[in-house]
Ligand SMILES: Nc1ncnc2c1ncn2[C@@H]1O[C@H](COP(=O)(O)OP(=O)(O)OP(=O)(O)O)[C@@H](O)[C@H]1O
């Protein structure tokens with residue numbers, strides 16, 4: 424099953440989004456938060472994200488959902504750190520809102536979708552109108 | 555006696571810590587009030603990782619960059635982290651900075667920042683201090699100047715770059731949310747990178 428990593432500046436957001444996603448995840452266990460810094464402060468930590476990617480991967484690859492600002496830069500850095508270590512997990516970053524994107528991604532992943540289809544579902548959430 | 559790279563890092567850490575509140579105040583005006591706090595946390599973690607005996611500049615910069623990636627927390631973490639790691643790659647095995655080594659480290663650092671942040675000159679970022687500093691440094695070397703003279707001139711260009719950031723609109727990073735309202739304020743990252751160059755100059759001059 425494709426793993427999902429939730430990157431946020433805030434660990435509360437990352438864990439909260441994971442909790443929300445678990446409700447629709449049908450037992451999918453590879454939804455891993457990577458929020459804040461080790462000491463709990465607000466920020467992003469490439470090493471923490473790299474560890475979460477490894478934890479989320481079961482061999483089918485990982486899709487990252489990220490919030491604002493340096494989340495994307497740190498996620499890209501994490502992917503490079505893993506590549507430098509010779510770790511070739513198939514990881515992609517979704518260009519999607521973190522809450523809506525995660526829910527869509529998790530449903531697709533739990534249904535057995537590939538990295539490409541999970542990414543597509545996450546990114547399609549951008550188009551969904553709320554009103 | 556401490557190695558050259560250790561002295562540089564410890565000087566940088568000291569200057570960042572002295573300017574912590576100033577950098578945070580700059581970031582309060584056009585960002586999220588954390589630049590000084592971020593860098594002070596990052597460099598104090600670096601100082602816990604490095605030792606006065608660490609002589610290999612490349613390996614020490616790599617270790618420092620890895621620490622910055624994870625401990626700074628803001629955009630400047632992956633940006634400076636990548637810069638230090640890329641500079642470390644070109645200085646692998648060296649124990650003393652020379653004029654050409656510093657030039658290629660400069661180039662690698664800028665390329666790393668641009669790979670990570672996809673910004674160019676004129677977007678009100680750290681690059682507006684670092685790129686002019688590099689250009690001046692390499693021009694001075696081709697004119698026959700020695701490393702210290704060239705780096706002194708580079709620091710002047712970096713300071714001019716910081717002044718220039720007051721006149722432009724931010725189009726990258728948090729400050730870009732402010733649009734026109736970012737005019738009139740100097741960029742925190744341009745300021746911190748100038749402080750880092752000044753710290754290195756200080757160490758090289760003192761030798
Ligand atoms: N894309 C970029 N390229 C180069 N420099 C950048 C870029 N984005 C931001 N910066 C620099 O980073 C500085 C801000 O660093 P800081 O550590 O405060 O990050 P931040 O904006 O708070 O990060 P975050 O996105 O996590 O909130 C800016 O002043 C600017 O010089």
Ligand SMILES: [Mg+2]
Nearest residue numbers: 585586588589
């Ligand atoms: Mg900031």
